[in-house]
Amino acid sequence: MIAFGDRLGLAFDRFGHLCVGIDPHSWLLAKWGLDDSPTGAREFGLRVVDAAHGLAGIVKPQVSFFERHGSAGFAALERVLAEARSAGLVVIADAKRGDIGSTLDAYGEAWLRPRSPLEADAVTLSPYLGVGSLRGTLAYAAENGKGVFVLAATSNPEAARVQLARLPEADTTVAADVIDQLTAWNAGQEPARFGSAGAVIGATIDPRTFGIDIDADQPHNALPVLAPGFGHQGADVADQRRIFGSLSTGLIVSESRSILEAGPDGLADAISRRSEEVEKHRG
Numbered sequence: 227m228i229a230f231g232d233r234l235g236l237a238f239d240r241f242g243h244l245c246v247g248i249d250p251h252s253w254l255l256a257k258w259g260l261d262d263s264p265t266g267a268r269e270f271g272l273r274v275v276d277a278a279h280g281l282a283g284i285v286k287p288q289v290s291f292f293e294r295h296g297s298a299g300f301a302a303l304e305r306v307l308a309e310a311r312s313a314g315l316v317v318i319a320d321a322k323r324g325d326i327g328s329t330l331d332a333y334g335e336a337w338l339r340p341r342s343p344l345e346a347d348a349v350t351l352s353p354y355l356g357v358g359s360l361r362g363t364l365a366y367a368a369e370n371g372k373g374v375f376v377l378a379a380t381s382n383p384e385a386a387r388v389q390l391a392r393l394p395e396a397d398t399t400v401a402a403d404v405i406d407q408l409t410a411w412n413a414g415q416e417p418a419r420f421g422s423a424g425a426v427i428g429a430t431i432d433p434r435t436f437g438i439d440i441d442a443d444q445p446h447n448a449l450p451v452l453a454p455g456f457g458h459q460g461a462d463v464a465d466q467r468r469i470f471g472s473l474s475t476g477l478i479v480s481e482s483r484s485i486l487e488a489g490p491d492g493l494a495d496a497i498s499r500r501s502e503e504v505e506k507h508r509g
């Protein structure tokens with residue numbers, strides 16, 4: 227079994243650091259000439275997978291846009307996940323799950339269990355019930371060659387009030403504490419190029435403001451960083467080094483709308499241009 231962090235490293239080497247979001251918003255479905263239905267969402271997802279194959283290494287289906295269609299939406303998502311994985315893409319299910327540990331274990335099984343109907347390569351998790359509540363799922367992911375991305379400093383402005391809050395017992399913020407706990411967890415695992423526990427850090431924020439260390443060396447089990455906020459939300463890939471510093475090593479540049487609005491016919495070109503742009507600015 228290949229560790230998630232080594233698979234991620236191979237995807238970076240072959241295709242670069244761009245991650246194409248699969249977000250079938252109703253307005254995008256209309257723009258693509260597809261129905262706002264489970265079938266429309268499935269077709270949308272499959273076309274993104276087809277266009278990304280060979281041009282990008284990572285895709286991130288946004289679960290909510292399938293979930294809003296109910297069980298048929300989940301069936302559509304199952305198909306998109308399966309096709310993306312069999313195309314060799316690293317698939318991050320953006321489901322943002324969080325709960326008490328014993329319940330979260332079931333979410334872990336849903337998204338990360340080999341041969342589960344919703345099997346992905348990684349899933350996004352919320353630490354709002356405490357990073358400790360995620361530990362069982364972190365271990366389950368690592369045992370199965372999977373990854374997780376835990377929300378630390380998200381791209382939306384409303385989040386700062388919670389994520390910038392300071393811990394009473396330590397001179398650190400909630401966001402930096404999440405990163406520190408993930409880094410410590412990765413350090414205790416079998417060595418791989420990247421750890422199986424990654425963080426979500428929005429490209430629209432300044433990690434230093436949150437007390438996040440962007441100068442630390444990233445030797446092995448480096449922290450993978452899923453970074454939404456580029457493109458439509460305003461962050462510029464030209465600034466990736468300045469924003470993320472040494473965390474750029476494991477940076478996953480995630481864009482959805484800015485690529486998807488190219489439409490089905492312009493999609494492959496948009497992915498290819500965006501990927502070149504991302505690599506040009508990695509320095």
Ligand SMILES: O=c1ccn([C@@H]2O[C@H](COP(=O)(O)O)[C@@H](O)[C@H]2O)c(=O)[nH]1
Pocket residue numbers: 247249288320379380381382426427428454455456457458459480481482483484
């Ligand atoms: O902090 C976060 C965490 C997740 N997201 C998700 O990423 C995409 C962003 O879409 P764009 O169209 O590129 O803005 C979307 O699925 C969000 O739910 C985020 O934006 N910020």
